[in-house]
Amino acid sequence: ERGKAANAVKAIIYIKPWQHGDIDFCRTISPDGKVYHLDDAAIEFGEPMGTYPQYNFSRSIRFVPPQLEVGSVFDYQFHIRYEGLSQLKPYWSHHVFGDNEPIINIEVTVKVPSEAFGNVFRYVMDDPANSGILKDLPNISEKDDYLILKWHAKEIPPYIPETNTAPPEKFNPTIWIGYGIGPNEVFNALSDSLRASLDGSQKLDKFVDSLLSGVKSVDKKVAKIYEYLNIEFRKSYAEPELTRFFPRKVSEIFDDGVASHLDLCALAVYMLKRAGVNSGIIYVSDEIDKPAIFKMPILRMFRRVALFVDMPDGRTLLGLPYRKYLPLGTIPPSFEGQLGIWVSPQKTLIDTIPHCKLSTYGTVDTVVVEIDENGDGRIEIKKTYGNYQSVDMRYYREERKEEIDKDYETRSGNIHPGAKLISYEIKGIGSLDSTVRLFWSVTAPKLAQKAGAKMLAFQLPLLRYSTYAVGLPERKTPMWLPDPLVHERVWIITIPKKFKPYHIPQNIEVKLDSALYELKFEYEKSGNKIVVHEKDIRTDKIIPPNEYESYRNLIFTKASAAKHWLILERKRK
Numbered sequence: 001e002r003g004k005a006a007n008a009v010k011a012i013i014y015i016k017p018w019q020h021g022d023i024d025f026c027r028t029i030s031p032d033g034k035v036y037h038l039d040d041a042a043i044e045f046g047e048p049m050g051t052y053p054q055y056n057f058s059r060s061i062r063f064v065p066p067q068l069e070v071g072s073v074f075d076y077q078f079h080i081r082y083e084g085l086s087q088l089k090p091y092w093s094h095h096v097f098g099d100n101e102p103i104i105n106i107e108v109t110v111k112v113p114s115e116a117f118g119n120v121f122r123y124v125m126d127d128p129a130n131s132g133i134l135k136d137l138p139n140i141s142e143k144d145d146y147l148i149l150k151w152h153a154k155e156i157p158p159y160i161p162e163t164n165t166a167p168p169e170k171f172n173p174t175i176w177i178g179y180g181i182g183p184n185e186v187f188n189a190l191s192d193s194l195r196a197s198l199d200g201s202q203k204l205d206k207f208v209d210s211l212l213s214g215v216k217s218v219d220k221k222v223a224k225i226y227e228y229l230n231i232e233f234r235k236s237y238a239e240p241e242l243t244r245f246f247p248r249k250v251s252e253i254f255d256d257g258v259a260s261h262l263d264l265c266a267l268a269v270y271m272l273k274r275a276g277v278n279s280g281i282i283y284v285s286d287e288i289d290k291p292a293i294f295k296m297p298i299l300r301m302f303r304r305v306a307l308f309v310d311m312p313d314g315r316t317l318l319g320l321p322y323r324k325y326l327p328l329g330t331i332p333p334s335f336e337g338q339l340g341i342w343v344s345p346q347k348t349l350i351d352t353i354p355h356c357k358l359s360t361y362g363t364v365d366t367v368v369v370e371i372d373e374n375g376d377g378r379i380e381i382k383k384t385y386g387n388y389q390s391v392d393m394r395y396y397r398e399e400r401k402e403e404i405d406k407d408y409e410t411r412s413g414n415i416h417p418g419a420k421l422i423s424y425e426i427k428g429i430g431s432l433d434s435t436v437r438l439f440w441s442v443t444a445p446k447l448a449q450k451a452g453a454k455m456l457a458f459q460l461p462l463l464r465y466s467t468y469a470v471g472l473p474e475r476k477t478p479m480w481l482p483d484p485l486v487h488e489r490v491w492i493i494t495i496p497k498k499f500k501p502y503h504i505p506q507n508i509e510v511k512l513d514s515a516l517y518e519l520k521f522e523y524e525k526s527g528n529k530i531v532v533h534e535k536d537i538r539t540d541k542i543i544p545p546n547e548y549e550s551y552r553n554l555i556f557t558k559a560s561a562a563k564h565w566l567i568l569e570r571k572r573k
Contacts, residue, residue, distance in 0.1 A: 003101070004068050011062040013048070014080045015242070018089055021061060024077040031071035038066055038076075052236040054252075055243045055260050087120070088189050088245075090180025090298045094289070095151070097133050098172030103156040110138075110149045110177055117147050120181050126291035127173040134173045151175055159477055163469050166480035166542055169288045176292035178301075186299050187341070187348040193246035194281060194343050197266045198273065201251040208274040218312055221275045223433045226307075226328045229268055229321040230432060234258045237322065241303035245283070261322045265307045268321050269344070272309060280344025282306040282318070284335055284353060287482075287541075293339050297350065302341055306331060306353070310344075318353070325394035327432040330360055330387040333483050333541070358539070360386045362486025367462060369447070369493040375456050377447030378422075379415060383438040386486070390436035394429045408440065416444040416461055448568070456499060456568040460491060460532060465559040470552040479543035479551070485515075491532040495568055501530060502569035508561055510554045514540035514547065517554055519561050530566065 014021035026038035046060040065074050082091055095108050112121045125134050133156065138149040159165075159172070168174075211228060215221050238260040247266035253259050259267055265281045272279040283302035285293045293301055309317045309328070318335075319328035326332075336355045342348065368380040385393055396404055404426075412421040422441040428434035448458035469479075495501070501523050508519040515538040522531050536558070543551050 001070060003074075004070065006101075007065055007068060007074055009062055009064055010076065011060055012078050012080065013058055013060045013242075015057050016059055017057075018083045019080055020083070021059065021078065021080040023061060023063060024079060026063060026065060026076035028066050028068055029073040029075070030067060030069065034067075036066035038063060042066065049236070049238055049242065052238070052258060052260075054248070054256055054258065055236050055238045057244060058242045085179055087180050087182035087185040088299065090178065090300050092176065092178040092180075092296075092298045092300050094169070094174055094176045094292070096168045096172050096174050097151075097153055098156060098159060098168055100158050100161050102158045103153070105152075105154050106156065107150065107152040108175065108177075109151075111146050112149070112179065114142065114145050114147050116179065121179045122181055122296045123149065123178070124176040124292035124295050125173070126169075126175075129171050129173075131173055134175070162472060162475055162477050162479075164479050164481060166478040167288050169291075170480070170542060171478050174291070176289065176296055178292075178296045178298040180298055180300075181296060183297050183350065186297075187343075187350075190246075190283070190341060190343045191345075191348040194266065194269070195345055197247040197249055198270045198345065199249045199251050200270055200274075201254070204251060204254045204270070205274060207254070208271050212275060218275075218277060222272065222277055222309060222311070222317075223328065223431075225268065225271045225275060226319060226321060227432045229264055229271070230319075230324060230326070230328075233264065233267075233321075235264060235322050235324075236260045239303055240283070240305060241300065245299055247281075259322075261320075262305050264322045265305050268307050273345075277309060277311070278344065278346055279307060279309040280342060280346075282308055282353065283341040283343065285339045287334060287338065290338070297339075302339075304335070306335060306340070308342065308344075316354075323391075325391045325432070327387045327390070330356060332388070333361065356388070358484065358486050358537075361388045361484045362386045362488065363389050365462075365487075365489040367489065367491045369444075369461065369491060371448050371456070371458065371493065371495055373496045373498060375446050375448035375450055375458070377416075377444035377458075377461075379419070379442050379444050379447075379461055381438065381440040381462075383440070385436040385438075390428075393426060393436045393438070394432075396426055397429050412440075412442045415442055416447060418445045419443060451567070454570040455502065456496075457565050458568075459562065459565055462489075463534075463562045465555070465562060467555055467559045470548075470555045473552075475545045475548045478545060479548060480541065481538065481543065482541050484541075485536060485538040487534075487536040489534040489536075491530075491534075493530040493532070493566075495528055495530060497528060498571055499568040500528070500571050501566070503565070503567040504530065505561075505564040505566065508557060510557050512547075512550055512554060514538060514543060515551060515554055517558050 012021050028036045042064040044062045048058045049055045127134050133153050138151045141148045212221050240262050243260050247263050250267050250270040253263045253267050269279045284304040285302050289301050307319050317329045318331050335353050338353050340353045341350050364384045366382040370378045408424045409421050412419050419442045425439045428436040448456040451457050504521045510517045518535040520533045
């Protein structure tokens with residue numbers, strides 16, 4: 001049944017006009033030996049980007065295998081023909097020798113002209129788990145001025161998917177194959193294409209001048225242009241991989257009023273140039289291709305884009321104008337540390353994408369709690385969002401006030417049983433260069449429970465953690481946590497004047513190479529306050545199986561902290 005679901009619909013995608021795809025055959029052999037062939041009615045031809053004629057290059061062929069049932073053998077073949085393979089129209093693929101289903105036999109064969117080997121054609125192998133499957137491979141033979149390379153393996157056992165399983169390339173043998181290697185040709189072509197794109201027009205120039213009218217400082221000009229493109233300009237959300245790697249003319253982009261990821265960056269470069277600021281486009285590689293990218297730099301492996309801005313004061317700001325509400329100076333964690341091709345009218349080079357400050361991905365909370373003698377409480381929350389974390393909050397600007405009110409009424413009830421919203425205020429979402437802050441107050445009846453006539457007991461509000469992700473006692477696959485965790489929080493708890501602490505939990509401190517968790521308590525007698533500091537940080541994207549137990553223990557420690565009680569006793573008269 002699992003196999004039926006996985007193969008219910010198959011699809012191939014190719015890029016016109018320089019790729020052409022088709023199905024060669026598709027058949028199903030039933031358990032009783034009958035052969036069923038693919039019916040034309042079960043084939044659907046599509047244009048995934050058909051909504052945007054400017055970017056309508058990708059084509060899809062979806063088909064439904066005939067008469068699939070348990071015990072059937074499903075066999076199909078398709079081809080994609082590339083026209084004019086070159087450094088600017090390269091071929092690359094990667095093949096993983098491992099799956100969550102058993103592999104009976106896998107074979108990858110490449111036939112390449114002998115003179116291309118080591119020149120425009122290369123391959124890279126990586127076996128992170130040292131399985132030995134790729135040992136002594138590929139087998140290489142030569143025939144008629146062609147080299148034939150063959151990788152093959154049999155009876156590869158499956159891996160069992162686990163919570164947050166890493167991409168299979170991270171723990172299975174993988175080969176990368178590339179034809180069309182030539183960094184110098186690529187650099188020149190990308191640089192030339194960007195210069196050709198920046199044609200401009202009187203209409204566009206007038207718009208930029210109007211947009212920046214009255215704006216004096218360079219920082220504000222840059223912010224104004226970026227915010228316009230990020231929020232107001234229509235986007236097709238198409239990456240170069242599904243369209244093309246060279247931007248259109250910015251005059252056409254502006255007139256059409258719609259832009260792909262790449263074209264929006266090109267439009268930004270022109271508008272910033274009009275404002276007197278140098279900028280460019282970065283073609284960004286992917287984490288899963290890291291083992292191959294240095295040895296086999298092929299244009300199609302740099303399938304994402306970002307904008308870089310060289311500020312007059314020496315700073316270089318990175319941004320994604322197509323990622324709505326993501327401020328300039330902030331990039332997703334998946335971009336950090338990756339190899340990128342930096343292209344501008346002034347320069348073209350290959351370099352690593354820098355890291356943002358860790359606080360960019362974090363939040364800082366101050367939770368002020370007041371408890372009266374009856375145990376009733378009032379909670380005031382001030383939450384400050386790092387730029388990356390602020391994106392979701394900025395979407396509130398698109399909602400009606402009544403919808404936001406309802407949302408915070410509901411969320412208030414989740415803070416503590418019976419809690420009711422007093423007020424809330426969201427600041428900073430009106431501008432991308434403002435820090436987003438949330439101010440939120442609720443009542444919390446019976447926040448502290450009475451223990452006889454002399455004691456009150458309570459748990460820290462908002463301190464909740466799940467152990468779902470680490471439910472397994474051990475792992476065989478690496479754990480994948482692509483976004484860093486940076487959370488700092490302080491509770492300032494004012495206890496009733498007639499009470500004092502009777503029991504405060506012990507401090508918690510767990511340090512790993514990949515993570516840190518601290519929860520520290522202190523009592524300030526002068527203000528009759530209990531102050532609690534929490535720090536929760538995780539920096540590594542991947543947790544290997546041999547480090548999982550320590551990370552699991554840290555998560556369980558966090559979760560157990562939420563169960564700790566603080567106990568107050570009435571002062572003696």
